[in-house]
Structure formats: structure tokens, C-alpha cells
Amino acid sequence: MAPHQHTAADQIISDLQAAVGPERWRVWFEGSTDIRIESDHVMIGVANLFLSDYLKSHFAGHVTSAVRARLGPDVPITWRIQPDLFQKRRAQNLADEAEAMEQLEGSPTTPARVAPEPALTPPRFTLDNFVVGPCNQMAFAAARSAVATPGKDFHPLFIHGGCGLGKTHLLYGILNALKAKAGLRVACLSAEQFTNRYLAGMRTGRLDAFRYHYRNLDVLAIDDVHFLGGKPATQEEFLHTFNEFDGRGRLIILASDAHPHEIQAVQHQLISRWVSGLVVHLSPPDVETRRRILHAKARQMRHPMPDDVVALVADRIQGSVRDLEGALTRIIAYAALLKQPVTSSLARQALEEFIVARPPRAGLREIEAQVAEFFGVTVSDVHSSRKSRLVSLARQATMVLARELTDLSFAEIARLMGGKNHTTVIAACRKWHRLLKQGTDVTWTDKSDRRSLPAQALLAHLKERIRH
Ligand code: ADP
Ligand code: MG
Numbered sequence: 001m002a003p004h005q006h007t008a009a010d011q012i013i014s015d016l017q018a019a020v021g022p023e024r025w026r027v028w029f030e031g032s033t034d035i036r037i038e039s040d041h042v043m044i045g046v047a048n049l050f051l052s053d054y055l056k057s058h059f060a061g062h063v064t065s066a067v068r069a070r071l072g073p074d075v076p077i078t079w080r081i082q083p084d085l086f087q088k089r090r091a092q093n094l095a096d097e098a099e100a101m102e103q104l105e106g107s108p109t110t111p112a113r114v115a116p117e118p119a120l121t122p123p124r125f126t127l128d129n130f131v132v133g134p135c136n137q138m139a140f141a142a143a144r145s146a147v148a149t150p151g152k153d154f155h156p157l158f159i160h161g162g163c164g165l166g167k168t169h170l171l172y173g174i175l176n177a178l179k180a181k182a183g184l185r186v187a188c189l190s191a192e193q194f195t196n197r198y199l200a201g202m203r204t205g206r207l208d209a210f211r212y213h214y215r216n217l218d219v220l221a222i223d224d225v226h227f228l229g230g231k232p233a234t235q236e237e238f239l240h241t242f243n244e245f246d247g248r249g250r251l252i253i254l255a256s257d258a259h260p261h262e263i264q265a266v267q268h269q270l271i272s273r274w275v276s277g278l279v280v281h282l283s284p285p286d287v288e289t290r291r292r293i294l295h296a297k298a299r300q301m302r303h304p305m306p307d308d309v310v311a312l313v314a315d316r317i318q319g320s321v322r323d324l325e326g327a328l329t330r331i332i333a334y335a336a337l338l339k340q341p342v343t344s345s346l347a348r349q350a351l352e353e354f355i356v357a358r359p360p361r362a363g364l365r366e367i368e369a370q371v372a373e374f375f376g377v378t379v380s381d382v383h384s385s386r387k388s389r390l391v392s393l394a395r396q397a398t399m400v401l402a403r404e405l406t407d408l409s410f411a412e413i414a415r416l417m418g419g420k421n422h423t424t425v426i427a428a429c430r431k432w433h434r435l436l437k438q439g440t441d442v443t444w445t446d447k448s449d450r451r452s453l454p455a456q457a458l459l460a461h462l463k464e465r466i467r468h
Helices: 008-020 022-029 049-071 085-105 137-148 167-179 191-203 207-215 232-245 268-275 287-300 307-316 321-338 344-356 364-375 379-383 389-405 410-416 422-438 455-467
Strands: 033-037 042-046 077-081 157-161 186-190 219-223 251-256 278-282 441-446 449-454
Touching (some): 008 049, 042 049, 049 077, 137 157, 137 167, 157 167, 167 251, 191 207, 191 219, 207 232, 219 232, 232 251, 307 344, 321 344, 364 379, 364 389, 364 455, 379 389, 389 422, 441 455, 449 455
Antiparallel strands (some): 033 042
């Protein structure tokens, strides 16, 4: 947004951000507060009661000064609890990464920007502080190999997985390691930035500069490439960029929330280029890896945690690594607020605050609807006893996900899915357990397109759909 378009609320926010500093901003305000100017007062929305107490006791002075500086001394400030704010945090995190990308890239063709310090400082993403477990070891090995001999063994490297599982971390980790090698030209940007720059280049007649810049790199990393879905002109440009990178020991690294075959509305030349290299998947960490991540993050936050606290958090928070970080931050803050050491009972209390804001567990109806839509069948197909490949697949996936995402028993799932026998659900779960363990690909036909995905990737993708 150009400066003259900034509203008073934006100005208050940027003053406040400057006053509290980027680190504290990230932990306390970003995504958990909503600051707006109402008719006769300034409203500060806060995600929960605990946060509101904490913010008032630590930052009320900063907030008051920022409001007064822009609106004068008489405007009242109202605080309000807004539990929906946590859900918005996810989206915000994505926007920060885009910003951080731009900083890392340091492109000579983009003018220096007087941006506030990025919320996430890229150097904190390294391969050394990436915790490796069964959920990410393939991806990590690929990252190491990309650093050792970029472009030699595979091109491109395509990393996919759900939100907050470490895609951007790996991307930066690779680039930070490569930057340390002499003479390599690297750049990293989000697919959205690539699109915007391409369009800007076209508008201003400077497409040559754009192309020259990106096509003469040794390693180009593009984050969140699923963004290119439905953008044919940019896809075309990207395909040319790709071709330029071929056969010269150069490397393109891509990250996406879905497998190439799963990204909607991307031309098939591009998809086939993406799958022609190495495609690796990140899954949510198992409990053991969650523990190791928590220990590592706590040490990084200079707040080592006892084993029983780590075990408790690893047990309770089963989502992404980003969720684990959020839980740790809350516990540390909670301990600071109460001026007490971190014990498992304090952690339990702090997490209860956190759980209030946690999205509710998915319901069976939601799962059915999303899975049916994904496979292009109807929910009553799923409930029926039709045996066509597509319908069976949708039915089984729904059963497996229902077991995983809801608290329903086999018998309840069977009953709610059109009065089936519980052994059907058990059989589906067994079968999928085997597919997952063996890493088997699942294939199906979608509007006469043959599709194929590892079982794990397929489930992960469906879960993402259900969650959003
Ligand atoms: P994504 O891009 O997949 O949404 P990010 O790379 O932004 O996820 O990761 C979210 C947060 O989790 C980051 O702070 C990142 O450092 C951390 N993280 C993810 N995976 C790991 C890991 N294996 N080890 C350490 N930190 C991780
Ligand atoms: Mg990311």
C-alpha cells in the first residue's frame, strides 16, 4: 500500500510496532490483536482474557502514546476479547514470510524499501536448527544434497506439506547454506512476489530486466507455488524461467501446500516439470519428534523446559510445528506473568487458555463434505453402497479421516455414514494404515485426468481442506 493510503489505524499500528520492537510485536500483537478506530473510540480486540491482561499490564503505555500521537489526548481506548483472532494468525504468518523473503533476496533490481524490520528474520531458519524426524527426513536429506551439489542430482526440488510444517524453514535453510558458498547467485521469493514483479515488468515495459535477473541465477527458490494456480500468464513465464535453468547444474527449489498433481488450474507442462525432479513431503511430527522440537525451541528461546512439561505439550498439541511454538510462547509468557517457574501444572493452566482459542475438532459432516467435493462425488454417493472406484475411495478416505479427526467410534462412524456395519470402517482403516506404512500411491480418475498421489500426501491434503 502506498504511504498516502495509510489510514490512521495503520499509522497507530506502525507507531506501536516501532515502539515495542519487532520481536515483542510478533509474540504479543501480531495475529492476536485487532486495532481499529470506531466512531468515537479506539478498539483493541484481543484473542483471550489472559492476553488482554498481559497486554494491558505491559503495553498499555505504548498503546496510549501511539493513539494520542495520532488522534489527540481525548480519544478513549476500549479493550475487547475476540476469540476468533487466533484463526486469523495463520493467514498473517504467511504474509510475514512473504515479507521476510523479500529481505533475504536483496535483489539489485528492486529499490531499497524503508520497511520495518521483518517479523521473521530469515537467518533464524538454518538447516542446523531444523529438527529431523521420520516426518521430514526425506525432505531434509534432499535439502542437504541440494546444498552439497546444487542441481546435480535432481532439478527441481519440490517440497510439499501442510501449513506450519517447515517448508519455508527448509527453503531458507538451503539458501542460507548456499549463500555461504562463494560465488553462488541465489534468490528466494514467494510465488505471489514473482507474479507481481512479472506483471509490473510487463506494465512498465521492463520485462527484459525481470527476465535477466531471474534467469541468471544459480539457485532460485519460490515459496507457496500453489499461488500460481489459475494464473496462466505467470505460469507461462515461469515455464520459460524453468527451461533457462535446465542442463547447467542450476537449481530451482519450490515449496507448496499441495503435491504438484493437487494444485488446481496449473498447466500440465508445468506440473510435469515439477514432478520431473525430486518431490518430497513433510508430514506432521510424531510425538517423539514433537518432544525434540520443543526442547530445541525452548533452548532457542533461552527458556529450557523440564522433560515433563515438554512431554505434556507434545501430548496435547498435535498439530504443526508452528502450533508447538505458539504453545511454548504462551507458557513462557504465562510463567512470566505469574512470576512462577515453568512446571507441568503451570503449563497445563497456560494451555487451557490456549485451547480456548484452538479451532474446534472437525465434525464428520465437514469431513464428508470436503472429501466428496475433492473427489467430485456427492455425500449421498459416499453414504450409498456403490462400489465405483471413485466413490469407494472417497468413502474410505472419509472413514479414515473421521477416525483421526473426530472422537467418534468405529460403530458411530458406520452408523452416521448411511447405516453401515462397523467392520466396514475397521477394514477401511486397516487398509489405509497399510497404504500409509508402505508409502503406496493412490490413483484415481478425475474428469478423465488420471491422478496419483502417495496415500500420506492425499490424506494430508484432505486434512488441510477440512481445516480451512
Ligand atoms: P510452512 O512454510 O510449512 O508453513 P514454516 O517453515 O514457516 O512452515 O515453519 C513454521 C515454524 O515452525 C517456523 O518457525 C519453523 O522454524 C518451525 N519449524 C518447522 N519445522 C521445524 C523443524 N523440523 N525443526 C525446527 N523448527 C521447525
Ligand atoms: Mg511457508
